[in-house]
Amino acid sequence: MSEPLTHNTPQIPLQVIILAAGKGTRMYSNTPKVLHELAGKALVQHVIDSAKALDASSISLVYGHGGEQVKQTLSNESLLWCEQTEQLGTGHAVQQAVGAINDEANVLILYGDVPLLSKETLEKLLIAKAEQNLALLTANLDNPSGYGRIVRTDNKIEKIVEEKDASEEIKTITEVNSGVMVVNGEKLKTWLSQIGNNNAQGEYYLTDLIELAVKEGETVNSYIVRDHKEIEGINNKLQLADLEREYQKRQAICLMTQGVTLKDPARFDLRGEVELGMDVIIDINVIIEGQCKIGHNVKIGANSIIKDMIIGDNVEILENCILEKSIVGNGCNIGPYARLRPDTELGENAKVGNFVEIKKSIIAQGSKVNHLSYIGDTHMGKNVNVGAGTITCNYDGAYKHITKIGDNAFIGSNTALVAPIEIGEGATIGAGSTLNKDAEENKLTFSRAPQKKIEGWKRPSKNKA
Ligand code: UD1
Ligand code: CA
Numbered sequence: 001m002s003e004p005l006t007h008n009t010p011q012i013p014l015q016v017i018i019l020a021a022g023k024g025t026r027m028y029s030n031t032p033k034v035l036h037e038l039a040g041k042a043l044v045q046h047v048i049d050s051a052k053a054l055d056a057s058s059i060s061l062v063y064g065h066g067g068e069q070v071k072q073t074l075s076n077e078s079l080l081w082c083e084q085t086e087q088l089g090t091g092h093a094v095q096q097a098v099g100a101i102n103d104e105a106n107v108l109i110l111y112g113d114v115p116l117l118s119k120e121t122l123e124k125l126l127i128a129k130a131e132q133n134l135a136l137l138t139a140n141l142d143n144p145s146g147y148g149r150i151v152r153t154d155n156k157i158e159k160i161v162e163e164k165d166a167s168e169e170i171k172t173i174t175e176v177n178s179g180v181m182v183v184n185g186e187k188l189k190t191w192l193s194q195i196g197n198n199n200a201q202g203e204y205y206l207t208d209l210i211e212l213a214v215k216e217g218e219t220v221n222s223y224i225v226r227d228h229k230e231i232e233g234i235n236n237k238l239q240l241a242d243l244e245r246e247y248q249k250r251q252a253i254c255l256m257t258q259g260v261t262l263k264d265p266a267r268f269d270l271r272g273e274v275e276l277g278m279d280v281i282i283d284i285n286v287i288i289e290g291q292c293k294i295g296h297n298v299k300i301g302a303n304s305i306i307k308d309m310i311i312g313d314n315v316e317i318l319e320n321c322i323l324e325k326s327i328v329g330n331g332c333n334i335g336p337y338a339r340l341r342p343d344t345e346l347g348e349n350a351k352v353g354n355f356v357e358i359k360k361s362i363i364a365q366g367s368k369v370n371h372l373s374y375i376g377d378t379h380m381g382k383n384v385n386v387g388a389g390t391i392t393c394n395y396d397g398a399y400k401h402i403t404k405i406g407d408n409a410f411i412g413s414n415t416a417l418v419a420p421i422e423i424g425e426g427a428t429i430g431a432g433s434t435l436n437k438d439a440e441e442n443k444l445t446f447s448r449a450p451q452k453k454i455e456g457w458k459r460p461s462k463n464k465a
Pocket of ligand 1: 020
């Protein structure tokens with residue numbers, strides 16, 4: 001029985017080579033081009049993730065400019081690092097990586113600055129390669145200028161001619177080389193050793209492989225990609241912004257298809273991953289970052305940033321909130337203008353209101369911090385009411401200290417709680433107090449200068465001339 005024609009026929013391992021040595025001169029930046037971010041993730045990381053999604057047995061990264069920065073950013077990835085000290089062309093770049101290539105492998109060559117290529121497209125290219133030794137990913141563009149052109153005779157691919165080497169006639173060809181190809185490992189090594197640099201740019205062109213293959217009687221297959229954004233590379237900040245929007249649009253469409261209401265998909269950004277429940281409504285200019293999980297019936301107000309959050313059901317987040325690395329229970333109400341800093345946990349139906357900052361604290365079920373407060377390093381019980389302007393003084397200049405507040409306590413407005421301190425259950429703290437000792441449960445405690453009345457006092461007034 002013959003094997004099915006899929007790329008993942010088990011006996012053919014897939015090895016990926018990512019070219020990322022180029023400088024990216026037109027980015028005008030000290031950051032290497034492939035480390036510029038798209039949707040909060042380095043360009044080259046998008047490419048690595050695609051390679052991983054294909055179950056590649058190895059991923060080689062050809063690096064050059066900004067090598068140390070690239071290595072540092074990708075330190076968690078298991079990559080084969082191949083340095084290209086001088087950028088002598090795409091063929092020369094691949095040459096730096098062939099040492100680790102097995103003869104029988106399918107070698108997929110990708111560019112580190114082409115971030116939108118999908119797994120589905122790459123799978124189709126691998127299928128196009130199945131019976132051949134070489135297959136190319138191509139596209140038909142209305143404006144093909146700048147790209148290498150695919151020259152066909154009787155519909156068969158014959159060679160690729162770079163724009164700079166092209167005659168006027170060849171420049172009229174609209175089928176272009178995306179740069180992405182799959183080639184048999186052994187053939188790759190043989191053909192690479194034969195390419196020269198006798199061309200307009202004096203470079204070793206990877207694209208010369210095609211003519212060599214055809215001369216040996218090989219058939220070069222192609223997969224023609226319809227979605228041109230997938231093969232677009234990034235050379236400058238305009239293209240970076242363009243592909244960012246494109247990527248965001250795709251994510252927004254995906255979320256809306258799953259039932260999320262986006263008030264304006266053009267003003268929504270997802271820089272990471274999010275899992276969303278039913279009937280989630282997201283107003284304009286919301287940024288969701290990192291890894292987030294959001295429950296059912298959640299409303300997120302305009303201009304809010306939600307990063308690494310776990311949010312329960314029936315939560316309302318009003319406008320202009322910044323929430324990071326915290327957990328929000330069901331039925332909570334947050335904002336407007338609220339900030340949750342890392343390691344905060346809000347119990348069910350808790351309320352955090354205007355201009356309130358909460359850091360590394362537990363606010364248990366039903367408790368309210370509604371106005372103008374800082375709560376840090378605090379364990380707050382249930383149904384506590386924290387008055388406007390309450391501050392937990394958690395830092396003594398050297399160390400952080402804990403504030404504990406029992407269930408049903410009532411903290412009057414404009415109170416400073418100097419930690420370490422414990423407020424007992426059901427305690428009431430008079431407004432304007434500064435407390436540096438514990439307050440007993442169910443008692444009224446306050447520290448306040450007695451109110452005075454000065455007889456005969458007059459407001460100063462200006463002398464009449
Ligand atoms: C290349 C193709 C062209 C194709 C186009 C698609 C060749 C000769 N030409 O042209 O047919 O239409 O891509 O975008 O292959 N790189 C290195 N080391 C080098 C040179 C390049 O790592 O010495 C990397 C770059 O960082 C980049 C990629 O290879 O990621 C492509 O290089 P680039 O110079 O942009 O190739 P093009 O001239 O655009
Ligand atoms: Ca290019």
